[in-house]
Amino acid sequence: MKIKHPIIIPKRLKKGDTIGLITPAGVITPEKLANTKKLLSDLGYKTFHTENVLRKRGYLAGSDKEKLDDLHLMFKNDEVNAIMCIRGGYGTMRLLPFIDYDLIRRHAKILIGYSDITALIQAIYKKTGLVGFHGVVGTSAFTEYTLQNFLDILTITSKTKTIHSFPPKPDSVVAYLPYVLNSGKAQGKLIGGNLALLASLMGTPYEPDFENKIVFIEDIDEAPYRIDRMLTQLLLSGKLQKAAGIVLGVFNACDLDRENLNPENSLSLKEVITDRLSDLDMPVMYGFSFGHIQNQAIFPVGVLAEMDTERFIIRLLEPAVL
DSSP: OOOOOOOBOOOOOOTTOEEEEEOSSSOOOHHHHHHHHHHHHHTTOEEEOOGGGGOOBTTBSSOHHHHHHHHHHHHHOTTOOEEEESOOSSOGGGGGGGOOHHHHHHTOOEEEEOGGGHHHHHHHHHHHOBOEEESOOTTSOOOHHHHHHHHHHHHOOOSOEEEEOOOOOTTOOGGGOOEEEEOOEEEEEEEEEEHHHHHHHTTSTTOOOOTTOEEEEEOBSOOHHHHHHHHHHHHHTTOGGGOSEEEEEOOBTOSTTSTTOOTTTOOOHHHHHHHHHTTSSSOEEEEESOSSSSSOOOEEETOEEEEETTTTEEEEOSOSOO
16 A cells, blocks of 8 residues: 655755765765855855765775764754755765654755665655655756756746756757657656666665656766666556656766777667657657756756647646745
């Protein structure tokens, strides 16, 4: 039986607010921490972090306990208004069974990140109902488009909001060029994130519920056969077919531009996506600007939205912040 939690909309981010910085996945350098703090300071925000943020344990940003301590502290500390992950990497899934979800529900606030942070946002949404934000991390390139999306989604209360994809340059590589597999409109709550993490969560207590949802998916640096395998896994689960619609991001460095791949020994990225998803009875579009690229849209997980393939937009139909 599915346990349904009431949706929790966090309070909006205001100038002068404090953003807690955490590293629940991969390691960062002192320089990346300093750059993140300066970026947020220049935008008018204070920052707070503990010494755990620079911990290193092999490919992990410290021990699981240190990461959990930071996560719990940032939610519990009432002087912290929002939480930003400084980077992705790997390691977030290790934390999921040990998170104090009741604490998070009692101290709900903005949590933003992407890539490996998909697991954290998805698990917290599933266990608490808290809307999380798939978007930037502290080391992201805050282009004009990215910054505008950041401010529009996190700082402005509005019942409806339209997210436009960043138009690619005419000479962009193929992976950046948008196309529509199945045209139409669809409505549903937003759910999704990084394909590798979504696939890895299947069969666990934290797997995403795709039924009647607008599912957004992206990835980076995966060969076409690996994209094929992960999409196939979602299809074999029998759950992706229950979605209302699918919005694919830019799958950066996932095509035949990889070493030793060519049309003789590999399908192209577009061929894989078309082969796996075009037969689904729902709207499907590729190339929306989110994920591992410079111009990043911000998607609030759990918020009702509408996708429109003709206009190539996502329209939020309820507030993402209060």
